[in-house]
Amino acid sequence: DQQVKQNSPSLSVQEGRISILNCDYTNSMFDYFLWYKKYPAEGPTFLISISSIKDKNEDGRFTVFLNKSAKHLSLHIVPSQPGDSAVYFCAAANDYKLSFGAGTTVTVRA
């Protein structure tokens, strides 16, 4: 049962432009949402999170938006840099457990 879905397996963006990654969830009990970045053969690295009481959280080039009514969150990366090329996972938490999406592979073109 996939409770967190990332429907775009890949995204290609030009350096300097905005990257927008999307994520949908089905469980209305989720109250904490996160984005992770992962390079091959490494563990995921935490990027940014948002509580369900907010609709936006910003940290440098990364902004996460939450639309609870639509059960949708997105990650904006502005401007995109070559080092941003990686797999990005969204995750949603209910109590102690995090459920992850399948990931979106981002490629930043020079």
Add this chain to the structure above:
Amino acid sequence: SQTIHQWPATLVQPVGSPLSLECTVEGTSNPNLYWYRQAAGRGLQLLFYSVGIGQISSEVPQNLSASRPQDRQFILSSKKLLLSDSGFYLCAQSGGTHSPLHFGNGTRLTVT
């Protein structure tokens, strides 16, 4: 800050052999500990989590088991590996609810 140690980094095991993966955490006390698996081309699947010594919750029925003999030690085991156990195994820890998980660098397990 916390550090998560996982070993080995890679492992090749024959079908039917036992498995023991160890994870230790430094720089924090009484962490919540997790085992996740990433199969090829797929997302992260939660296998086990633990909120304290000896307390293990299993998320997916399978031939794997987990134990937490000490506060900062989490072990993933199997008595007999299956081909389907191949994957990238990740240990993670968090400080509690509404805290991000921090992951180790993982173990790439190939069952042949």
